[in-house]
Amino acid sequence: MYGGIIVDMKKMDRIISIDEESFILTAQPGINGYRLEKELNKKGFTLGHYPASVYGATLGGYIAARGAGTLSTKYGKAEDMIISLEAVSAQGEIFRTLPVPNHACGPSLLQLYVGSEGTLGIITEISIKIEPLPQIRKFNAFLFKDVRDGLEAGRRMMTEKRLRPNTIRLYDESSSDRIVKKVLGLDLKGCYMVVGAEGAEAQVLLEMKQIEEVCVALQGRELGPESGEHWWNHRYDFYFPPFNLMLPExxxxxxxxxxxxxxxxxxxxxxxxxxxxxxxxxxxxxxxxxxxxxxxxxxxxxxxxxxxxxxxxxxxxxxxxxxxxxxxxxxxHGGILNDHHGIGFKLGWLMPEQYGTAWPIMQSIKDALDPAGIMNPGKFGFIKRF
Missing domain, CATH: 3.30.300.330 (GMP Synthetase; Chain A, domain 3)
Structure with missing residues (x-):
């Protein structure tokens, strides 16, 4: 938009190694997410990252935009999953972050590049945690009279119970009526919630029992496992015709x-x-x-x-x-601009409002790492000083 070039990383698409002792995958950023998941499944692993864009997105894209998959409530977002990375700076220097993400060796260079959307350099290699394929995966669904009760149910699961469900997805009244009804064929009045758990069988059965107790205590009406499994099997339908929101709207x-x-x-x-x-x-x-x-x-x-x-x-x-x-x-009212779709150009102009007095610090980091201003100029609202 403001000059520059496009670097297409999709041919850097190799799996470099799978550490089956530490459960760490190392791969190049251009590998397709769907292909990567299939290759891991063959060896008994999963990345646990199932974004709606999985058929077209890449591993590098997950990291560069701080992406989240359907099962992020259990496995975390991209920034929680990454172990280390290799990148090329704006000056052409190849460097690697520390080999582990948790340490006491100063600020995290790793997290500076996670979510940077190409403004600070180009990611060329990624090490990321993987998980064993779960023994079992179970779902259930509930109907709440209003969104506040559903939010409280989710809060209790995550805070008071400290559960790790693979999914909690709560639809407000309008979304339940318009989207859930159309995709899943459920004619419901209220707020639909699908909840799931996966992993070792004993753990999953215990989690599902506690999830049910929380939801019923808040007057959630149990719809049953079939309703939850139906959502899982059709979870991508929401994003494709004829169910997705599209023109002329x-x-x-x-x-x-x-x-x-x-x-x-x-x-x-x-x-x-x-x-x-x-x-x-x-x-x-x-x-x-x-x-x-x-x-x-x-x-x-x-x-x-x-x-x-x-x-x-x-x-x-x-x-x-x-x-x-x-x-x-x-x-x-205490929210931030974005959770997992990235900022890009669309919301970049609001970044100074988001960061307030910390924004000049963000700009100074950009100036130091990209003094010529050649990395995605204009993205994030960064200005070119030189």
């Missing part, structure tokens, strides 16, 4: 992540900001909560304009206005 995913004490308020405030703030366009707001942590949860929320302006420029202006309003609403 105008849509955008305005996700955020925050701590448990703020998530319900953010949900209400963003719904109001979109549906009331843009009611002249009959704006709709839908959300689900899909990546859970010991400290909080993310919301994968979207706006929908059923009949957008016919003029392309007017449609783009409306799209950007809604996105800006939603993002700033997240920031104003």
């Amino acid at each position: 105008l849509t955008g995913t305005v996700e955020t992540t925050t701590t448990y004490d703020k998530i319900y308020s953010i949900h209400l405030k963003k719904k109001e900001a979109i549906e009331v703030g843009f009611k002249d366009w009959n704006a709709k707001y839908i959300a689900h909560f899909s990546h859970w942590f010991p400290w909080g949860v993310m919301t994968y929320d979207r706006f929908i304009i059923p009949v957008p302006p016919e003029d392309p420029e007017e449609a783009l202006q409306l799209h950007n206005a809604i996105w800006a309003k939603a993002a700033r609403t997240s920031l104003a």
Whole structure:
């Protein structure tokens, strides 16, 4: 967008080694995620990273954008899974981070490059943890009367019980009615939640029992394992025709992540900001909560304009206005700009607002590592000083 070149890494697609003692994979960044998973499965392992983009995404893409897979609640996001990396700096120097991610040897150079989206250098090799294929995988589903009860159920699983479910996915009323009904064929009134566990059989059975106890205590109506397994088997259908959101509707995913004490308020405030703030366009707001942590949860929320302006420029202006309003609403109520889709150019201009007085420090890191400003100029809102 602001000059420069595109470096296509997809031919650097080799698996270099699989350490079956330490459970560490080392591979080049261009390897396709689906192919990588299949190769690991042959040896009895899994990466445990199943993003909706798995058929087209690469291992390098997972790391460069801090990606999250469907099972991130158990296995972690990309930044939790990576062990070390090799990269080429903007000045052409090849370097490696320390061979382990946890240490007391100063700040983490590794995490500086995770999520850097090509602004600080080019990742050329990745070592990442892998997991043994689970003995069993089980699912269940519940229906809550409102999203607040569902959020509390998820919070209790992750905090008070310290469970490690592979999945907790809670759909708000609007998303349950519009998306879940269409994809899964479930005509439900309320908030649909699918929960799962995987691993050793005894561990999984215990986790599923505790999950059920938590949900029932909050008046969650059990829908049964078949409903949960049906979701798992059709989890990618949500992102492909005819089930995905597509033209002529105008849509955008305005996700955020925050701590448990703020998530319900953010949900209400963003719904109001979109549906009331843009009611002249009959704006709709839908959300689900899909990546859970010991400290909080993310919301994968979207706006929908059923009949957008016919003029392309007017449609783009409306799209950007809604996105800006939603993002700033997240920031104003304790959320951040993004959980796992990256920042790129779309949200880069809001990064100074996100970081506040820390933003000049971020810019100084960019200046030090890329003094010529040649690495993805303009991304993240970084300015070229020289």
